[in-house]
Amino acid sequence: MRPRLKRGAIVLPLNDSPIEGSRIFIGCNGSGVECEAIGIRLIVGSFDGKKSAQEIAESLSIDSYIVCEVIQQLLRAGLIDHEITQIIAPGRFKEQDQSADAGYIQLQSKITPELSATTWIAGVNDGGVEVLTNRRLALIEISGENRIATQLYGILLASGVTQTKMASASRRDRARIGNQDMCAGLLASNDVGSNFQHTLEEKSRELALFPNKDKSASDDIPEMFLKIFIGNGHEALIAQSMSEDEIHLIVAAPDGPSIEVGPLVIPGKSACSRCVTLARGDQHPRAREIDIYRSTHTELEIPVTIAHFVAAQIATEILRFIDTKKSVLISTRVRTNYLDVCNPQHIRFARHPLCGCSWR
Numbered sequence: 001m002r003p004r005l006k007r008g009a010i011v012l013p014l015n016d017s018p019i020e021g022s023r024i025f026i027g028c029n030g031s032g033v034e035c036e037a038i039g040i041r042l043i044v045g046s047f048d049g050k051k052s053a054q055e056i057a058e059s060l061s062i063d064s065y066i067v068c069e070v071i072q073q074l075l076r077a078g079l080i081d082h083e084i085t086q087i088i089a090p091g092r093f094k095e096q097d098q099s100a101d102a103g104y105i106q107l108q109s110k111i112t113p114e115l116s117a118t119t120w121i122a123g124v125n126d127g128g129v130e131v132l133t134n135r136r137l138a139l140i141e142i143s144g145e146n147r148i149a150t151q152l153y154g155i156l157l158a159s160g161v162t163q164t165k166m167a168s169a170s171r172r173d174r175a176r177i178g179n180q181d182m183c184a185g186l187l188a189s190n191d192v193g194s195n196f197q198h199t200l201e202e203k204s205r206e207l208a209l210f211p212n213k214d215k216s217a218s219d220d221i222p223e224m225f226l227k228i229f230i231g232n233g234h235e236a237l238i239a240q241s242m243s244e245d246e247i248h249l250i251v252a253a254p255d256g257p258s259i260e261v262g263p264l265v266i267p268g269k270s271a272c273s274r275c276v277t278l279a280r281g282d283q284h285p286r287a288r289e290i291d292i293y294r295s296t297h298t299e300l301e302i303p304v305t306i307a308h309f310v311a312a313q314i315a316t317e318i319l320r321f322i323d324t325k326k327s328v329l330i331s332t333r334v335r336t337n338y339l340d341v342c343n344p345q346h347i348r349f350a351r352h353p354l355c356g357c358s359w360r
C-alpha cells in the first residue's frame with residue numbers, strides 16, 4: 001500500500017504536545033483526527049502515493065510499526081487513498097505511456113476539480129477516479145423545454161455524464177432558440193434563431209468532461225438509464241416509464257414563486273408521480289384543480305438565478321445517485337422558493353395505497 005492524503009485534507013501541527021512536533025491534526029473543518037507519534041509530521045509528509053510504509057520507515061529511520069499505525073488510523077478516518085485507477089485519454093490504450101501526452105494532461109487537469117468531491121465518497125480509496133469515470137456508463141435523457149433543462153444538460157455533460165441526451169421531442173413548441181433561453185448559460189445571443197436540438201448536440205463536444213473519441217465510435221454500453229421530466233406535458237411518458245420499470249425524476253412546472261424537484265421514482269419501490277398527486281389531493285381540497293389548471297396553461301420561464309440553482313441541485317442529486325445509488329429525492333420533493341433559496345423545504349411522500357404502483 002502506497003498511502004496518500006485525500007485531496008482537500010490539511011495537516012496542522014498542534015503546539016500542545018509534550019514533545020515538540022509530535023502531534024498533528026489531519027482533516028478538514030468539521031471532521032478530522034489528531035495523530036501523535038515522534039516524527040509524525042515527517043511520516044505524514046511522506047504520504048505522497050509513491051512510497052510504501054516500509055520505504056517511509058526506512059527513509060526516516062522510524063519503526064515501520066509506527067508508520068503502519070498512523071496509516072491504519074487515517075484509513076479508519078477515511079483520510080487517505082492508496083489505490084490507483086488509471087485515467088485513459090480517448091483514443092489511447094492502457095499500455096501507452098501518456099505522461100507527455102497533451103490530451104492526457106488536459107483531461108487530468110479538467111477532472112481534478114471533480115475529484116475533490118468523489119474522493120470523499122464513503123469507501124473510495126483511489127482518489128475518486130473510478131467513480132468519476134463510471135459516470136460515462138450512465139445514460140440520462142432529459143425531457144423539458146425551459147432553462148433548467150438546458151442548463152442541466154450542460155452541467156451533466158461537464159460532470160462526466162458523457163451520455164446525456166435531450167429527448168428528441170422535448171422542445172416541440174420551442175424548436176428554435178429564443179431570447180428567453182438567454183440566462184448566462186450555455187446558449188449565447190448568437191445562437192438565437194438556431195435549431196435548439198442541433199445547437200446543443202454541437203456544443204456537447206466542447207462541454208463534455210470526457211471527450212468523445214469521434215462521432216462514429218459507439219458509446220459505452222450504459223449500466224444505468226435514467227429519465228428526467230421537467231415541467232408539464234409528460235404524463236404519457238411518465239406512465240410509460242412506470243410500466244417499463246425505468247427510473248425517472250419528476251421536476252414540476254413552477255408554482256408561483258417556487259419550484260418543486262422530485263420525487264426520483266424507482267418504480268414499484270418508491271412513491272411515484274401518481275402517489276404524489278393522490279397524497280396532495282388528500283391534504284389540500286383544491287390541489288387537483290390547481291394541478292389541472294397548471295398542466296393546461298403555459299408555463300412561466302424560470303428566473304436566471306433559480307434556473308442555475310435548481311439545475312445544479314438536480315445535477316448534484318443525479319450524480320449522487322449515479323455514484324452511490326442514493327438520493328434524498330427518493331419519495332421526497334424539495335421545494336425552492338425563488339425569494340428564499342437557502343431554505344428549501346423537504347416534503348416526504350409515502351406510496352399511496354390507492355396508487356396502482358404499490359400493488360406490484
Ligand SMILES: [Zn+2]
Pocket residue numbers: 271272273274275276351352355356357358
Ligand atoms: Zn404510485
